[in-house]
Amino acid sequence: MPATHATKPGEAPWKKSACILCSLNCGLEIQVQDGHITKIRGDRDHVASRGYTCEKPRALDHYQNPKTRLTSPLRRRADGSFEEIDWNTAILEIAARFSEVREAHGGQAILYYGGGGQGNHLCGGYARATRSVLGSTFTSNALAQEKTGEAWVDGQLYGKTRCHTTPDFEHAEVAILLGKNPWQSHGFPRARTVLKAISKDPERSLIVIDPRRTESADLADTFLQIKPGKDVYLLSAILAVLLEEDLFDRYFIATRTRGADQVLDALQHIEVSDYAERCGIAEDQIRQVARRIGTARSVAILEDLGVQMAPHSTLNSYLEKLIYLLTGNFGSQGTMNLHTMVAPLGGGSGGPEKSPVTGAPVIQGLIPCNSIPEEILTDHGDRFRAALVESANPVHSLADSQQMRDAFKALDLVVVIDVVMTETGRYADYILPASSQFEKAEATFFNFEFPENFFQVRGPIFEPLPNTLSEAEIHSRLIRELGGLDEDLVQKLRAAAEESLDAFTQAFFGALASQPEAGAVSAILLYETLGKTLDDGMECAAAIWGLMQNVARSFPDSANRAGFEGSGPALGNALFEAALGSESGIIFSVDPWDESWQRLAHQDGRIDLAIDSLLDELRNVEANGPADHAEFPFVLAAGERRTSTANTIFRDPEWRHKDAEGALRICPEDAAQLGLSNGSLARVTTRRSSVEAPVEISETLQRGHVTLPNGLGLAYPDESGKERVYGVAPNELTSLEDRDWLAGTPWHKYVPARVEAVPSA
Ligand SMILES: Nc1nc2c(c(=O)[nH]1)N[C@H]1C(S)=C(S)[C@@H](COP(=O)(O)OP(=O)(O)OC[C@H]3O[C@@H](n4cnc5c(=O)[nH]c(N)nc54)[C@H](O)[C@@H]3O)O[C@H]1N2
Ligand SMILES: Nc1nc2c(c(=O)[nH]1)N[C@H]1C(S)=C(S)[C@@H](COP(=O)(O)OP(=O)(O)OC[C@H]3O[C@@H](n4cnc5c(=O)[nH]c(N)nc54)[C@H](O)[C@@H]3O)O[C@H]1N2
Ligand code: SF4
Ligand SMILES: [Mo]
Numbered sequence: 001m002p003a004t005h006a007t008k009p010g011e012a013p014w015k016k017s018a019c020i021l022c023s024l025n026c027g028l029e030i031q032v033q034d035g036h037i038t039k040i041r042g043d044r045d046h047v048a049s050r051g052y053t054c055e056k057p058r059a060l061d062h063y064q065n066p067k068t069r070l071t072s073p074l075r076r077r078a079d080g081s082f083e084e085i086d087w088n089t090a091i092l093e094i095a096a097r098f099s100e101v102r103e104a105h106g107g108q109a110i111l112y113y114g115g116g117g118q119g120n121h122l123c124g125g126y127a128r129a130t131r132s133v134l135g136s137t138f139t140s141n142a143l144a145q146e147k148t149g150e151a152w153v154d155g156q157l158y159g160k161t162r163c164h165t166t167p168d169f170e171h172a173e174v175a176i177l178l179g180k181n182p183w184q185s186h187g188f189p190r191a192r193t194v195l196k197a198i199s200k201d202p203e204r205s206l207i208v209i210d211p212r213r214t215e216s217a218d219l220a221d222t223f224l225q226i227k228p229g230k231d232v233y234l235l236s237a238i239l240a241v242l243l244e245e246d247l248f249d250r251y252f253i254a255t256r257t258r259g260a261d262q263v264l265d266a267l268q269h270i271e272v273s274d275y276a277e278r279c280g281i282a283e284d285q286i287r288q289v290a291r292r293i294g295t296a297r298s299v300a301i302l303e304d305l306g307v308q309m310a311p312h313s314t315l316n317s318y319l320e321k322l323i324y325l326l327t328g329n330f331g332s333q334g335t336m337n338l339h340t341m342v343a344p345l346g347g348g349s350g351g352p353e354k355s356p357v358t359g360a361p362v363i364q365g366l367i368p369c370n371s372i373p374e375e376i377l378t379d380h381g382d383r384f385r386a387a388l389v390e391s392a393n394p395v396h397s398l399a400d401s402q403q404m405r406d407a408f409k410a411l412d413l414v415v416v417i418d419v420v421m422t423e424t425g426r427y428a429d430y431i432l433p434a435s436s437q438f439e440k441a442e443a444t445f446f447n448f449e450f451p452e453n454f455f456q457v458r459g460p461i462f463e464p465l466p467n468t469l470s471e472a473e474i475h476s477r478l479i480r481e482l483g484g485l486d487e488d489l490v491q492k493l494r495a496a497a498e499e500s501l502d503a504f505t506q507a508f509f510g511a512l513a514s515q516p517e518a519g520a521v522s523a524i525l526l527y528e529t530l531g532k533t534l535d536d537g538m539e540c541a542a543a544i545w546g547l548m549q550n551v552a553r554s555f556p557d558s559a560n561r562a563g564f565e566g567s568g569p570a571l572g573n574a575l576f577e578a579a580l581g582s583e584s585g586i587i588f589s590v591d592p593w594d595e596s597w598q599r600l601a602h603q604d605g606r607i608d609l610a611i612d613s614l615l616d617e618l619r620n621v622e623a624n625g626p627a628d629h630a631e632f633p634f635v636l637a638a639g640e641r642r643t644s645t646a647n648t649i650f651r652d653p654e655w656r657h658k659d660a661e662g663a664l665r666i667c668p669e670d671a672a673q674l675g676l677s678n679g680s681l682a683r684v685t686t687r688r689s690s691v692e693a694p695v696e697i698s699e700t701l702q703r704g705h706v707t708l709p710n711g712l713g714l715a716y717p718d719e720s721g722k723e724r725v726y727g728v729a730p731n732e733l734t735s736l737e738d739r740d741w742l743a744g745t746p747w748h749k750y751v752p753a754r755v756e757a758v759p760s761a
Contacts, residue, residue: 011031012031012032012033012038012039013031014029014030014031014039014041015029015030015031015032015461016028016029016030016043016458016459016583016584017029017030017438017458017459017461018046018119018442018444018456018458019053019056019057019060019119020060020063020117020118020119020120020437020442020649021056021057021060021118021119021646021647021649022056022118022185022186022187022646023118023186023187023446024048024049024186024187024188024189024191024446025118025119025444025446025456026042026043026046026048026049026052026053026054026057026189027042027043027045027046027047027048027049027050027051027456027584027585028040028041028042028043028053028057029041029042029043030060030438030461032461032462035065035462036061036064036065037060037061037064037438037461038061040053040057040058040060041053043584045583045584046456046584046585047454047456047584047585047586047587048189048449048454048456048585049189049190050190052189052190052192052193054186054192055643056643056646059650059655060438062650062651062652062654062655063436063437063649063650064436064438064462066420066650066651066652066716067652067716067717068420068421068651068716068717069419069420069433069436069465070418070419070420070421070431070433070434070468071433071465071466071467071468072084072085072086072433072467073085073086073087073089073090073430073431073432073433074428074430074431075089075090075093075429075430076428076429076430082431087467087469087477090430090432091474091477091478091481092481093430094415094430094432094478095478095481095482097386097412097413097429098110098134098386098388098413098415098478098482099482101385101386101412101413102134102135104385105381105382105385106135106382107134107135107136107137108135108136108137108138108356108382109382109383109384109385109386110131110134110135110136110384110385110386110387110388111136111138111139111140111367111372111375111384111386111387111388112127112131112136112138112139112140112347112387112388112390113139113140113141113372113387113388113389113390113392113394114127114141114389114390114391114392114394114417115127115139115141115347115390115391115392116141116391116445117142117391117392117647117649118647118649119437119442119444120391120437120442121343121442121443121445122441122442122443122471122472122540122541122543122544123390123391123417123434123471123472123475124390125343125523125543125546125547126471126472126475126476126523126524126527126540126543127388127390127471127475128348128520128523129475129479129484129520129521129522129523129524130388130475130478130479130482130484131388132484132520132521133478133479133482133484133520133521134482136388137351137352138347138351138355138362138367138375138384139347139348139365139366139367140347140366140367140368140369140372141347141366141392142369142392142397143345143346143364143366144363144364144366144367144368144369144744144745145309145368145369145370145397145398145399145745145746145748146304146305146308146309146745147308147345147364148346148363148364148366148368148743148744148745149308149313149314149317149363149740149742149743149745150303150308150314150317151164151346151363151364152314152361152363152742152743153314153317153318153321153611153614154321155363156608156611157321157325157607157608157609157611158338158599158600158601158602158607159600159601159602159603159608160601161346161349161363161364162341162344162345162346162349162364163338163599163600163601164338164339164341164345164448165321165330165336165337165338165339165596166188166336166337166339166448166449166450167188167300167301167302167335167336168298168300168333168334168335168336168337168450169188169194169195169198169300169302170194170334171298171333171334172198172204172298172299172300172334172335173203173204173205173296173297173298173299173334174204174205174207174292174293174296174298174299174300175195175198175204175205175206175207175299175300175301175302176206176207176208176209176293176299176300176301176302177206177207177208177209177210177216177220177301177302178209178231178235178301178302178303178304178306178307178316178320179209179210179231179303179304179305179306179307179308179310179316179749180210180216180302180303180304180305180306181210181214181215181216181217181306181641182195182216182302183195183214183215183216183219184214184215184216184641184642184643185304185641187302187304188302188448189449195216195219196219198219199219199220199221205221205222205292205296206219206220206221206222207220207221207222207223207224207289207292208220208222208223208224209224209226209231209234209306210223210224210225210226210306211225211226211227211228211306211635211637211701211702211705212225212637212640212665212700212701212702212705212707213225213699213700213701214700217700222285222288222289222292224281224285224289225280225281225702226279226280226281227278227279227280227702228310228635228637228704228705228749228750229310229311229626229635229747229749229750230278230279230280231279231306231307231310231312231316231319232311232312232315232316232319232618232621232625233275233276233278233279233621234275234279234281234286235316235319235320235323236267236270236275236319236618236621237270237272237275237276237279237283237286238286238289238290238293238323239267239270239319239322239323239326240267240268240270240271240272240275241272241286241287241290241291242290242293242294242323242326242327243264243267243268244272245287245290245291245294247290247291247293247294247295247327248294248326248327249326249327249328251328252325252327252328252330253326253328253609256328256330256331256606256607257325257606257607257608257609258604258606258607258608258609258610259608259609259610260326260609260610261610262609262610262612262615263322263326263609263610263615266615266618266619269619272286272287293323293327294327296329297334298329298332298333298334298335299323299324299327299329299334299335300324300329300334300335300336301320301323301324301336303316303317303320305639305748305749306749307320308745309639309745309746309747309748309749309750310747310749310750311625311626311740311747311750312617312621312624312625312740313740313743313745313747314614314740314742314743314745315614315617315618315621318611318614319618321336322609324336325607325609326609330596330607331593331594331595331596331597332593332594333593336596337450337451337591337593337595337596338450338595338596338599338600339447339448339449339450339453339591339599340447340450340453340551340554340555340558340588340589340591341447341448341453342443342445342447342455342547342548342550342551342588343445343547343550344364345364345445345446346363346364346365346366347364347365347366348365349364349365351365355367355371355375356380356382357374357375357378357380357382357383357384358371358374358375358378360374360375360744361742361743361744363743368739368743368744368745369394369398369399369744369746370398370399370736370737370739370744370745370746371744372384372394372398372404372407373400373403373404373406373407373736374736376407376408376410376411377403377406377407377410384411385411385412385413386411386412386413386414386415387408387411387413387414387415388415388417389414389415389416389417389418389424389428390416390417390418390471391417391418391434391471392424393418393422393423393424393648394424395408395422395423395424395426395427396422396423396424396648396713396714396729396731397647397648397731398731399731399734399735399736399738399739399746399748400688400731400734400735400736401423401729401731401732402688402689402732403736404731405427408424408427409427413429414427414428414429414430415428415429415430415431415432416428416430416431416432417431417432417434417471417474418431418432418433418434419433419434419435419436419468420651422648422651423714423715423729432469432474433465433467433468433469434468434469434470434471434474435460435464435465435468435469435470436462436465436468438460438461438462439460439461439462439463439464439465439468439470439537440460440464440470440472440537440540441457441458441459441460441537441538441539441540441541442457442458442540443455443456443457443458443541443544443579444456444585450591450595450596451590451591451592451593451595452562452587452589452590452591453558453587453588453589453591454585454586454587454588455579455585455586455588456582456584456585456586457541457544457579457580457582457585458583459535459537459538459583460537470539470540471540472523472524472527472531472539472540472542472543473527473539473540475523475524476524476527476528479521479524484521484524485521485524485525485528486515486518489511489515489518489525490525490528490529492507492511493507493508493511493525493528493529493530494528494529494532494533496508496529497529497530497532497533498533501573501576501577502573504529504530505569505572505573508525508526508529508530509569522546523542523543523546526542526543526545526546527539527540527542527543529542530542530545534580538580541580544576544579544580545572545573545576548572548573548575548576548579549569549572549576550572551572551575551588551589552567552568552569552571552572552575553568553572555589556571558588558589558590558591558595559571559575559588559589561589561590561591562586562587562588562589562590564578564588575588613742614742617741617742624741626738626747626750626752629687629752631754632685632686632687632752632753632754633704633754634670634704634705634706634752634753634754634755635704635705635706635750635751635752635753636684636686636706636707636708636733636751636752636753637705637706637707637708637748637749637750637751638707638708638710638730638731638733638734638748638749638751639708639709639710639711639730639748639749640665640707640708640709640710641709641710642659642709643658643659644656644657644658644659644660644662644709645662645709645710645711645712646711647710647711648711648714649711650711651714651716652716653714653716653726653727659696659709660726660727661693661694661712661726661727662693662708662709662712662713662726662727662728663693663694663695663696663709664682664684664693664694664695664696664706664707664708664728664755665696665697665698665700665701665706665707665708666682666695666696666697666698666701666706666755667697667698667699667701667702667703667705668697668699669703670701670703670704670706670755671695671697674755674756674757675757676695676697676755676757677695677697678695678696678697679694679695680694680695680757680758680760681693681694681695681757681758681760682694682695682755682756682757682758683755683756683757683758684706684708684728684733684753684754684755685753685754685755685756686733686734686735686751686752686753686754687735687752688732688733688734688735689732689733691728691732691733692728692758693708693727693728706753706755708728708730708733709727709730710730712726712727712728712729712730713725713726713727713728713729713730713732714726714727714729730748731748733751733753734746734747734748734751735751738750738751
């Protein structure tokens with residue numbers, strides 16, 4: 001790697017890679033010329049995407065070649081400006097300053113934030129080594145403002161938070177999208193193709209639950225245009241109807257679950273007509289939907305930010321899962337299944353369950369994003385004093401940007417590893433320039449497929465930009481400087497790696513057995529030894545060897561069924577060699593339809609349906625809801641995925657042909673009442689701040705509901721080189737306290753707001 005594919009005479013070669021703009025990482029073929037991405041097409045050989053892409057990757061050169069690429073380590077001066085320094089100085093000083101923090105306050109005072117956005121995940125593994133050398137216990141990333149509530153519920157139901165279910169939309173008779181707009185945001189392979197197929201098939205139904213008539217809702221057989229934030233009423237009313245009309249799968253409940261009685265008891269008290277009114281969906285329609293679900297051969301559901309970033313979010317995840325579980329839609333074709341994975345998402349297991357400073361829950365090893373400023377802006381002796389931020393932009397992406405700026409200013413040391421200058425970088429003491437995702441080996445870690453799961457390793461398609469380094473190299477240098485690497489061991493393992501993969505395997509496992517402490521830095525050991533024997537540009541794929549050994553240990557039968565022979569280390573090696581040798585990805589696991597039952601982590605093999613704390617919340621749902629704010633009559637969804645958004649991965653506003661400044665969407669009636677017209681300016685005010693945005697009048701919205709896109713409000717130089725901020729940064733408007741009581745996940749989709757016309761000058 002990187003290898004080439006058939007080209008026309010005179011044409012630049014097509015190089016295999018993947019899109020890095022959303023979790024799907026669709027396979028791509030890319031032509032490059034003079035350091036630029038010139039042509040892109042879907043890779044038809046890719047094992048998961050099979051040639052599919054959406055429109056966004058066409059703009060990928062804006063990621064690879066923005067005006068703001070970093071080409072030197074930077075150190076902040078006393079006056080706040082940055083000066084360029086060389087790598088040696090940067091590594092020396094950063095190691096020394098982290099050591100000072102560790103000596104004065106302990107390693108747990110160093111927060112690690114990040115570990116991979118949509119396609120940059122190997123750094124998370126290498127950073128684990130640095131964290132262990134520093135003794136940095138706590139970590140967080142975007143999952144802790146979206147998926148931790150759902151993961152916590154999975155942990156209760158199935159026994160481990162890594163028991164993640166995936167919907168089988170390819171085969172489901174009924175497909176439900178709950179607060180999810182895959183037409184724009186994807187979330188499963190070939191989303192548009194799959195949705196269109198369900199929509200066209202008269203035997204199958206697509207049900208969309210969303211306050212806005214989205215592109216996905218346009219394809220729905222049934223669109224439930226719910227009042228924003230009221231899903232808890234709809235979901236529990238559906239469950240109540242299923243109970244009333246005896247549509248639960250009693251056999252499944254009796255043989256496969258425990259704790260159902262407590263759930264049924266809580267559901268009995270629900271008055272469907274009252275709940276229908278609260279969520280704004282007619283009772284008749286709720287009953288029809290419940291009957292469709294209750295009588296279908298198979299049902300699959302995908303929930304996402306529309307409920308995960310709204311009031312009652314953890315409870316919503318629970319109710320969503322009760323709908324498919326109580327109707328027996330689990331562990332079979334067309335339903336919900338527990339899949340294999342190359343590495344569990346999140347920050348690792350086995351650490352503290354609560355933060356010692358705020359008592360915030362640590363789920364999937366992650367501190368809730370909304371707690372981070374409180375973990376810093378306090379007198380508590382255990383507060384965070386330093387942060388290492390990698391491949392993330394938390395000052396922009398976490399709730400309440402002002403509090404985030406204050407918090408980052410209060411830290412003794414902030415180090416940011418990124419490809420460009422960001423809102424977070426501005427608060428750093430040091431910024432380290434990383435090679436881009438097209439300049440180093442990377443891999444796809446959102447492997448959520450079932451019954452066949454896939455993995456793609458991709459090679460670089462460009463030489464690294466001069467003076468940038470891969471994260472693996474950065475962590476390796478830091479660890480060396482911190483004295484965390486046993487150089488004799490490195491020599492021994494490198495010699496073995498040069499001999500053969502088998503010799504290396506034996507030497508590596510032997511070393512771990514005699515020096516278990518080396519396990520903590522194993523990713524960097526792999527990089528420094530096995531990595532040096534891989535092809536040019538593939539060094540940082542070395543950690544994948546360890547992950548493939550884990551796959552061989554955790555899912556040997558699945559890997560054998562996928563055609564990989566042997567067991568133990570030999571199986572791991574077969575997987576590793578195949579992964580590095582197949583540019584369009586491999587199917588690494590194949591399961592029978594009932595495999596989910598093997599994957600369940602409860603000892604008795606049953607699903608534990610009763611979650612007392614959430615049933616209590618359900619019984620007192622009113623009291624646990626958001627407060628009313630009379631002065632803020634609108635609900636603002638702050639962070640809608642649109643065709644013109646891709647988190648903050650593209651900073652150059654040029655790529656946005658439509659919706660350049662990120663419009664505030666509002667329905668015609670509200671716009672008329674407020675005197676707003678298309679393109680006119682609106683002022684949006686929340687408890688935190690007040691911003692201006694151009695208006696887009698849209699029939700897709702209901703009264704009282706407005707939306708702003710995610711990923712805007714980024715600073716970028718204009719033609720004259722002067723920095724300008726394009727669009728509204730959504731988190732200038734959000735509040736830290738608007739969050740789930742259990743998981744701490746934010747209510748970004750439910751921001752109380754006021755909207756006014758800005759008088760034209
Ligand atoms: N184009 C594009 N695609 C992306 C991204 C991107 O930036 N741009 N980002 C990627 C990332 S990081 C993620 S996490 C995913 C997120 O993917 P999604 O979760 O699909 O994205 P959103 O548009 O934020 O929210 C989904 C839907 O929730 C609806 N919603 C709002 N409030 C409520 C409510 O109260 N109840 C219900 N039921 N629905 C509600 C919105 O109208 C919206 O249609 O997208 C990924 N894909
Ligand atoms: N109000 C509101 N806030 C939200 C959301 C919302 O809907 N509403 N959505 C939330 C969600 S779901 C998410 S996922 C987050 C996303 O927010 P973040 O997780 O903070 O990350 P991204 O915006 O994806 O930005 C990723 C960063 O990685 C950098 N990067 C890219 N490639 C590389 C590389 O190879 N190496 C390194 N070191 N860095 C690289 C980019 O330059 C960028 O700065 O935002 C969250 N914030
Ligand atoms: S679906 Fe996601 S990964 Fe695939 S091409 Fe579109 S943005 Fe890229
Ligand atoms: Mo996300």
